[in-house]
Each structure stands twice: as C-alpha cells, then as structure tokens.
Amino acid sequence: SRELAASVLDGLRAVRKALHEAESELGAIDAVAGDGDHGRGMVRGIDAAVTAAEAAWHAGAGAGDVLAAAGDEWAARAGGTSGVLWGAGLRAAGEEIGGGAIDARAAVTAFAERVMSLGGAEPGDKTLVDALVPFRDRLESGTWAQAAAAAEEAARATADLVPRKGRARPLAERSVGTPDPGAVSLALIARTVSDYLAG
Ligand code: ADP
Ligand code: MG
Ligand code: MG
Numbered sequence: 001s002r003e004l005a006a007s008v009l010d011g012l013r014a015v016r017k018a019l020h021e022a023e024s025e026l027g028a029i030d031a032v033a034g035d036g037d038h039g040r041g042m043v044r045g046i047d048a049a050v051t052a053a054e055a056a057w058h059a060g061a062g063a064g065d066v067l068a069a070a071g072d073e074w075a076a077r078a079g080g081t082s083g084v085l086w087g088a089g090l091r092a093a094g095e096e097i098g099g100g101a102i103d104a105r106a107a108v109t110a111f112a113e114r115v116m117s118l119g120g121a122e123p124g125d126k127t128l129v130d131a132l133v134p135f136r137d138r139l140e141s142g143t144w145a146q147a148a149a150a151a152e153e154a155a156r157a158t159a160d161l162v163p164r165k166g167r168a169r170p171l172a173e174r175s176v177g178t179p180d181p182g183a184v185s186l187a188l189i190a191r192t193v194s195d196y197l198a199g
Contacts, residue, residue, distance in 0.1 A: 004063035004102055009053050011196050012070055016046045018192040019185070026181050033163065033175030037080060042185050045078030045086055063102055068094030081119070081166055082128065082182045089115045105139055112136045119165070126163035126175065128182030131155040135190050148187070148194040155179055155187035 026039035052073035056066045068091045075087020092114035093107040121127040135151035158180040
C-alpha cells in the first residue's frame with residue numbers, strides 16, 4: 001500500500017540522518033586498518049538510496065519496489081565493498097516484501113542470505129556479517145529492539161577479531177582492538193530502524 005511505501009521511505013530518511021551524523025566516526029574506524037572511506041561510502045549510498053526511493057514513491061511504487069530501487073542506487077553510487085553488499089541486500093529484502101505486507105523477519109533473512117552469498121564472508125571473518133547474523137537470529141524470536149541490541153553487542157565484540165575478508169586483511173593485526181566498521185554501521189542502522197519503528 002501507499003502507506004507502507006511511505007513508511008519505508010521515512011525509515012530510509014531516518015537512516016540517512018543517522019549515517020550523516022556517524023560519517024566521520026565510521027571513517028576513523030575504517031582508517032585504523034582499512035582505507036578510511038567507510039563513512040563517506042555509507043553516506044553516498046544512503047543519499048542515493050533516498051533519492052531513488054523518493055522517485056519510486058512518487059511514481060506510485062509499493063513498499064518492496066521502493067526498497068529495491070533504493071538498493072540499486074545504493075550499490076551503484078556508494079563505491080566500496082559495503083556499498084555493493086548493502087545495495088544487493090536491500091534489493092533482496094525489497095523483492096521479498098514485493099507488493100504485500102511487510103514481514104520484517106523474512107525481509108531481514110533475505111537481506112542476510114544475499115549479503116552472505118555475494119560477499120562470501122562467514123561469522124568470525126570480522127565483517128558486517130558478524131553483526132548481521134546475531135541481528136537476524138535475535139529477530140527470529142525477539143523484538144526489533146532486542147535484535148538491535150544484539151547487533152550492537154556483536155559489533156563491539158568484533159574488536160577482538162582478526163579480519164579474514166576485505167580490505168582490512170593486509171593490516172589484519174593492526175585491526176585488533178578496533179571494531180569492524182561495517183559491523184558498527186550495520187548495528188547503527190538496526191538501532192535507527194528500531195527507534196523509527198517504535199515511533
Ligand atoms: P572498502 O573496504 O571497499 O573500502 P567500505 O570501507 O565501505 O569498503 O566497507 C568496509 C566494510 O565492508 C568492512 O568493514 C566489512 O564489514 C565489509 N566487508 C568487506 N568485505 C566483506 C565481505 N566479503 N562480506 C561482508 N562484508 C564485507
Ligand atoms: Mg573502506
Ligand atoms: Mg574503499
């Protein structure tokens with residue numbers, strides 16, 4: 001319905017605000033063992049995603065198509081590994097929602113499956129998957145707020161890990177003591193959507 005599509009759009013706007021506020025912090029975390037562009041990439045991605053979602057909404061798209069259009073532009077504009085994964089994940093979530101009601105658990109599961117099959121990372125590799133899997137698992141039986149808390153805790157815990165995937169790999173040892181930037185941003189987005197849904 002138009003109402004569901006409008007709430008997807010508003011949720012994306014809430015995420016845009018949160019990512020803009022976190023841009024420099026995410027860049028600083030990525031600079032420890034990566035190339036320092038994670039904040040910039042996430043901001044470019046969400047800005048393009050919101051613009052695309054607005055256009056889709058004005059063209060009469062439903063909730064699933066709004067989210068899928070947002071994902072396509074995120075992937076096209078963000079640059080970087082995380083942008084490709086976020087974009088593809090949002091498209092998969094949008095396709096799962098389709099024209100029907102929003103089943104958040106099914107949408108998050110579709111997002112996780114796409115991200116993991118495309119990126120090939122598994123829990124323990126020190127990527128955003130380390131926050132995504134606990135988030136998805138907690139959402140199976142818990143509330144969105146509980147799942148967001150699980151993602152935040154898991155993102156913090158990535159500080160202890162040695163990266164096995166992505167650009168941080170060559171500087172793996174330097175990364176120990178710092179959380180994975182993609183896990184931190186995923187937890188931030190989970191928390192932002194949780195707060196949005198709680199009104
Ligand atoms: P880049 O590494 O290309 O500069 P970003 O800095 O935007 O891209 O994103 C880095 C984040 O991408 C990492 O912190 C990690 O969470 C995530 N990432 C990297 N490779 C993978 C992968 N194969 N699967 C899942 N996430 C990954
Ligand atoms: Mg980077
Ligand atoms: Mg980069």
